[in-house]
């Protein structure tokens with residue numbers, strides 16, 4: 001049995017530069033990943049199966065299509081490995097929430113099937129599978145801090161930020177990535193910086209925040225509550241939202257903020273974790 005953690009992705013900064021002729025947007029983003037995420041297991045079996053459990057299973061079970069089975073099928077085509085397998089997804093991350101849950105699941109599936117087939121995780125054909133599955137999937141395949149360009153697939157890994165306490169908060173509102181990009185105002189506000197990664201993040205922006213806030217006003221309350229917490233280093237929305245995050249000076253400050261937010265908004269999803 002092969003186990004993979006499909007770690008949640010954060011965009012510590014996300015600068016949208018222009019809309020490309022193919023409809024995608026050219027980005028500059030600082031990707032980071034946290035310790036926690038969905039859990040995926042792959043086992044040899046007589047016939048294919050795919051089962052979803054966990055707190056967010058319901059939303060996905062209703063949709064016939066899933067990025068996990070798409071990743072499995074694409075891997076098979078690329079590597080000619082037709083052995084059936086049983087896949088179990090423990091869905092712990094909220095769906096359509098800006099932290100790349102589906103992309104991380106697809107990437108975890110590719111890593112697990114690659115391990116099973118003796119394929120290296122940096123095999124160019126595996127990267128091509130990731131790229132074909134979505135803009136965030138190559139970053140999730142890597143699952144480490146990186147600068148992303150292009151539509152997100154052009155990656156340069158960078159060191160730093162490991163261990164910084166992070167709190168992720170989602171108000172329970174799903175946001176469509178395509179709709180948020182579609183509402184971006186088209187203004188290029190400039191590139192992300194270089195140098196110290198935390199400074200790059202703090203001096204950067206998420207250009208998708210204004211369109212996401214207008215489509216999902218609940219984001220305003222999440223950011224306000226996070227900004228109100230003591231000892232934060234950075235408060236921002238991730239990806240196309242609605243999940244927002246805060247980075248903290250220390251773990252006790254992160255824990256205190258998690259407790260305050262859980263008692264103020266018991267229906268919100270709140271994950272106390274750390275950057276890897």
Ligand SMILES: C[C@](O)(CO)[C@H](O)COP(=O)(O)OP(=O)(O)OC[C@H]1O[C@@H](n2ccc(N)nc2=O)[C@H](O)[C@@H]1O
Pocket residue numbers: 011014023024025026027029098100103133134135136137150151152177178179181239240
């Ligand atoms: C917002 C981010 O999460 C930041 O990391 C990503 O750019 C989105 O990545 P993703 O969810 O994997 O997105 P995809 O599944 O590739 O694309 C979903 C839709 O988002 C829009 N899209 C996505 C990525 C990109 N660079 N430009 C876009 O305009 C397109 O309308 C596309 O049809």
Ligand SMILES: Nc1ncnc2c1ncn2[C@@H]1O[C@H](COP(=O)(O)OP(=O)(O)OP(=O)(O)O)[C@@H](O)[C@H]1O
Pocket residue numbers: 060063065066067068094095096097098099100101102103104105106136175177239240241
């Ligand atoms: N395993 C999966 N987990 C989550 N969503 C999935 C999965 N498979 C397919 N999807 C579909 O993908 C859509 C986007 O889901 P996801 O959770 O990846 O969005 P996101 O967090 O906004 O991602 P990103 O930050 O990459 O834009 C969902 O609305 C859902 O219909």
